[in-house]
Structure formats: C-alpha cells, structure tokens
Amino acid sequence: MKSRTLKELVLAEGAMAHLFERYGIDYCCLGHETLEVACRKKGLDISIVLREMEQLRLARPYSFLHCDLWDEEFLIEYIVENHHRYCHATIPVLLEQLTILSREHNSSGASESAYPYIKPVLFLFQRAAHEIEQHMRKEEMILFPYIKSLASAKEFARRRPLAPFLTVDGPLNRMEEEHFETTQLFAKIRALLSDFTIPENASAMHAAVITGLQAFINDMHQHVHLENNLLFPKALALEEKFDKRTGLPREEPQAKVEDRKSSYDNREARTAQSNSTAAWGHNS
Ligand SMILES: [Fe+2]
Ligand SMILES: [Fe+2]
Numbered sequence: 001m002k003s004r005t006l007k008e009l010v011l012a013e014g015a016m017a018h019l020f021e022r023y024g025i026d027y028c029c030l031g032h033e034t035l036e037v038a039c040r041k042k043g044l045d046i047s048i049v050l051r052e053m054e055q056l057r058l059a060r061p062y063s064f065l066h067c068d069l070w071d072e073e074f075l076i077e078y079i080v081e082n083h084h085r086y087c088h089a090t091i092p093v094l095l096e097q098l099t100i101l102s103r104e105h106n107s108s109g110a111s112e113s114a115y116p117y118i119k120p121v122l123f124l125f126q127r128a129a130h131e132i133e134q135h136m137r138k139e140e141m142i143l144f145p146y147i148k149s150l151a152s153a154k155e156f157a158r159r160r161p162l163a164p165f166l167t168v169d170g171p172l173n174r175m176e177e178e179h180f181e182t183t184q185l186f187a188k189i190r191a192l193l194s195d196f197t198i199p200e201n202a203s204a205m206h207a208a209v210i211t212g213l214q215a216f217i218n219d220m221h222q223h224v225h226l227e228n229n230l231l232f233p234k235a236l237a238l239e240e241k242f243d244k245r246t247g248l249p250r251e252e253p254q255a256k257v258e259d260r261k262s263s264y265d266n267r268e269a270r271t272a273q274s275n276s277t278a279a280w281g282h283n284s
Helices: 006-012 016-023 035-042 047-058 072-106 109-114 116-153 169-192 206-238 256-261 269-273
Strands: none
Touching: 006 016, 006 035, 006 116, 006 206, 016 206, 016 269, 072 116, 116 169, 116 206, 116 256, 169 206
C-alpha cells in the first residue's frame, strides 16, 4: 500500500481524497508520488495514515463514482458540468465576501491587527480566480472539444481532427503547469489560514469565507485530479492511436501513457515543449 501512488489510491477509492486533503497531501498535481514519499515530505507517521485509510475503507466500502470507467466524452462533461460550473458560480461569491471582509477589517484598526492574513488571502485568491477563469476558457474552447473530436474520430475510424497544435502533449503540459501554479497559490492560502482554522471570535462572514475557501480549494484538487490523472493520460493515449503519416486510427495502441508518467515531474522540459505551441496562450 505504501508504495502505491497517490493518484492510484484516489482513483481506486475516491474517499481517500478527503483524508489526503486533511493532511495537506497533494494528490492532484503530485499524484505520481507514492504514499510513502508524500508522508515523508509532510513529516507524517505513515502507520497512522495507513490505519486511517483502513478505517475509511471500512466506513465507506464502496464508491458511487466509477470515474476510471468513464470514456473521455463523459469525463469532460462531468468536469465541465460539475467542476467548471461550480467554479463559475462560487468564485464571484468568494471574491465579494473576501472584499467585504477585507474592507470591514480595514475600517477597524483593532480587527486588522487581529487578522492580518485577510488582505494577502484576498490578493492570492484574486490572482488564482483570474488564472482559473482563463484556464477553464482554454479547456472549454480548445482542448476539450479537440479531445472529444479525437474520441469520435477514433470511434468512427476517421482522420485525426485538425488542431492549432502539433500534438496534444503541448497543451496538456501547459495545463498541468497551470494546475501546479494554481495549487501553489492555494497552498499559500491554506498556510495563511492555518489549515482553515476559524478564529474563536470570528464573525459569521469571516467563518463563511474560511469554510467557503476550504470547500472551493478541496473541489479544485478533485477537479485537477480528474484532469491530470485521468483525462490527460486518456487523451494522450487516444492520440497515440492515430498514424502520424495518414492521420487515420491505427489498430495497434502504444503505451505512451507510461512514458508520460515517468517524465511527469520534468517541468522544465514540459514548459519548453508547451511554449513551442504558438496558438496556446499563457494565462499568467
Ligand atoms: Fe478544468
Ligand atoms: Fe484544468
């Protein structure tokens, strides 16, 4: 169990995501790490984590969502209809609440000194919100339609669809980079909020902002997990099924997904590759 990767554990049992969230273990962007490595990096006693995982498994012996069985099209629909929609609806609310809270604390010297993290959290969330909106637009306008049309072309033995990039690997790398950047901003917010601890004398608005941010960030991790660890490897494997010369689907699939996993952490190479994709803008 300790040698299994975080993404394998969450894909096998979605409830593990809740446990990893509690410990601040990044299963979405660092899903390729083993449980053992992740625990070591966080200074956690792995025997305690394993015991909790077992308890969780006994308490929730099955999952309602079998996302590892979904095809690309359904997975994309789920991501857009569940996670993107949630982002579009929640970001303005959180931004407004944070702005009001920040203004309230600014108008009271005593409160401002009591909660100095509010303004930095607001700035970090504003930046993350802007990046997320741009990122989702690229996914919804370019990447996801391409993956869907690729799946359709494979199914009906048609040519690989035209795209504003040479191979889907470039955009996928770019998206993974952006996921990583956003989750780093969220990690800073979590640290500023002392792991989402609500201060004893916090107002109702203050408490709502902290619980709202925690829910949003947890949801974003699940969202990124589905893309990084499920959809993107599927898209890459799908594209590999097409002959580069004829553009038609091949009979023999190739195991490029494993290659991708092994080079997962080579951010420099991935950035250089994605930068070569002219039509793929950077959102920061
Ligand atoms: Fe997304
Ligand atoms: Fe994404």
